[in-house]
Amino acid sequence: MSKNKKLIPELRFPEFEKNETWAERKLSDVLFEHKEKSTGKEEVYSVSVHKGVVNQIEHLGRVFAASNTSNYKKVLPGDIIYTKSPTGDFPFGIIKQSKVSTPVIVSPLYGVFRPETNDIGIILDAYFEYPERTINYLSSIIQKGAKNTINIHNDTFLSKSLILPVDKKEQQKIASCISSLEEMITAHSQKLDLLKSHKKGLMQNLFPQEGEKVPRYRFKEFENDGEWKKKPVKQLFSIFQGYAFASNDNVTSGTRWIKIADVGIQEMKNDTQSFLPMEFKEKYKKFLVKKGDYVLALTRPILNMKLKIARIDEAFNDSLLNQRVGKIVTSNDSSFVYYLLQTTKMIENINKNIAGNEPPNLSFQQIEDIEVFLPSKMIEQQKIASCLSALDELITSQTEQIEQLKQHKKGLMQGLFPKMND
Numbered sequence: 411m412s413k414n415k416k417l418i419p420e421l422r423f424p425e426f427e428k429n430e431t432w433a434e435r436k437l438s439d440v441l442f443e444h445k446e447k448s449t450g451k452e453e454v455y456s457v458s459v460h461k462g463v464v465n466q467i468e469h470l471g472r473v474f475a476a477s478n479t480s481n482y483k484k485v486l487p488g489d490i491i492y493t494k495s496p497t498g499d500f501p502f503g504i505i506k507q508s509k510v511s512t513p514v515i516v517s518p519l520y521g522v523f524r525p526e527t528n529d530i531g532i533i534l535d536a537y538f539e540y541p542e543r544t545i546n547y548l549s550s551i552i553q554k555g556a557k558n559t560i561n562i563h564n565d566t567f568l569s570k571s572l573i574l575p576v577d578k579k580e581q582q583k584i585a586s587c588i589s590s591l592e593e594m595i596t597a598h599s600q601k602l603d604l605l606k607s608h609k610k611g612l613m614q615n616l617f618p619q620e621g622e623k624v625p626r627y628r629f630k631e632f633e634n635d636g637e638w639k640k641k642p643v644k645q646l647f648s649i650f651q652g653y654a655f656a657s658n659d660n661v662t663s664g665t666r667w668i669k670i671a672d673v674g675i676q677e678m679k680n681d682t683q684s685f686l687p688m689e690f691k692e693k694y695k696k697f698l699v700k701k702g703d704y705v706l707a708l709t710r711p712i713l714n715m716k717l718k719i720a721r722i723d724e725a726f727n728d729s730l731l732n733q734r735v736g737k738i739v740t741s742n743d744s745s746f747v748y749y750l751l752q753t754t755k756m757i758e759n760i761n762k763n764i765a766g767n768e769p770p771n772l773s774f775q776q777i778e779d780i781e782v783f784l785p786s787k788m789i790e791q792q793k794i795a796s797c798l799s800a801l802d803e804l805i806t807s808q809t810e811q812i813e814q815l816k817q818h819k820k821g822l823m824q825g826l827f828p829k830m831n832d
Contacts, residue, residue: 417573421825426580432828433576438568440530441523446484448515454479455514457493459500462535463508463516475517482515483522488531492521492567494560499541502548503560507535521564529585533574536588536823547572573828584826591822595815602808609801616794617753618783632790638783646784647740647747649774651708652731653697665690666729668699670707673735674718686728697731704738704748705731708774719751736774745795750782 417431454466454475463485466473475482485491485508493503507525508514516522525531538544547570553561575581615627623637652668655661665686691698699705699722706719720726722737731737740747750756759780785791 417828419826419828421822423580423583426577426583429577429580431576432573434571435574436569436571438565440526440534440574441490441568442526443522443564443568444486444489444524446486446522448479448482448484450480452482452484452513452515454482455485455508455510455516457491457504457506457516457520459498459504462506463491463510463514465514475515479515481518483518483520485510485514485516485522486524487511487513488525488528490523490525490531490534491516492523492564494519494521494562496560500544502545502552505534505538505544507531521567523564523568527578527581529578529581530574532585532588533581534572537572537827540820540823587822587826588819591815591819595812595819598808598812598815602805602812605801605805605808609798609805612798612801613749613753616797617750617755620755623783629790629793632785632787632793635785635787635790638785640781640783642778643780643782644778645741646750646782647738649706649736649738649777650696650731651774652733652735653694654733655730661690661730666726667732668705668726668729668735669732670709670718670734673705673707673720686730690730691728694730699726699729699731699737701727702744704740704744704751706736706738706751708734708736719748721748745799746791749795749798756780756782 417433419432454473455463456466456469456474458464458469461469466475487508487510489508490505491508492505495503497504525534538547548562548567551562551566551570575584612627616625618625618638623640625638661667686698701722703722703726704719705722705726738747738751760777785794
């Protein structure tokens, strides 16, 4: 392959196919450190892998900036930020463009750079969105300190080259394509947020709140059916707590073992599915999950106080439960119980029972003794569950659409840039 061929991406807009090839350019040729500082009027922002440049309060719940921010770096709209701190799949830090419409400030530890054009900024943001490209660029110039900090001068960060389009019109076309796709993903994400918010509002109103015996929203055909009845949860379902396997049980070999991290996943991949030997099925029969069971984490929901619970499908069938995971076997309408467990009131009651516990684990007795209000007619339970289930299907469908768009964008990015190994 000739050198010129190496400098042409796999996908190229037709009108540029006969134009000059792309060129190797140092980042220092397209990014410039303007070194502007805070004026005291800008809001403090952070940089997130998934949210990009985002307000600290929105992202973290509060401001973590120093009391004196005069040394903080100003970020202008369109600037590129390099965080210089390891996070998740990005061991050498992340690189993002600010999509915020006003100047903001960020930590003085970050590198902040002005792109040659906003189009180049969009292209670089898309290029560094994926871990393999960021790692490939940074790995040879990074030095880690004693506390896993990243020691890299801004000039060093700008010293390596990337293969970039030369033609300004081609840059603009690529940037426009990327921006259109990102706008579509953002629009679908906002729709997903609205659906989740709508579901949260329905959950609050389709079940009685504190001090109430009927819900605020009730289907018309049940308005004259009187108050809901108080019952202990144990009359609705029973919980089987997972087993504390001994080391010589060797359950990790040839056996699916459901852990806390698995709870909340709607579907598990079958590529590593293995079958339980018959002796395991018999020995731990009580702790095997069957189709139709629900699984929940018997541990305190510390971060956002949400109870993690998952419907069980064929992929989980005949799996063993880890001791900190339990399954629910319901004697009532199982879908109604599923939503009842997710209500704010139910979660608050669970958290009251485990307040101060160390380690913060739940026992099934703590949950089964909680009292709840239920409609007297099974058909009303089914109507509520059906309403929320339909909304969940919309949420699932919307989530899948977003994932498909992200995969499409990833494939497009792979074709719009020359291969890294070239």
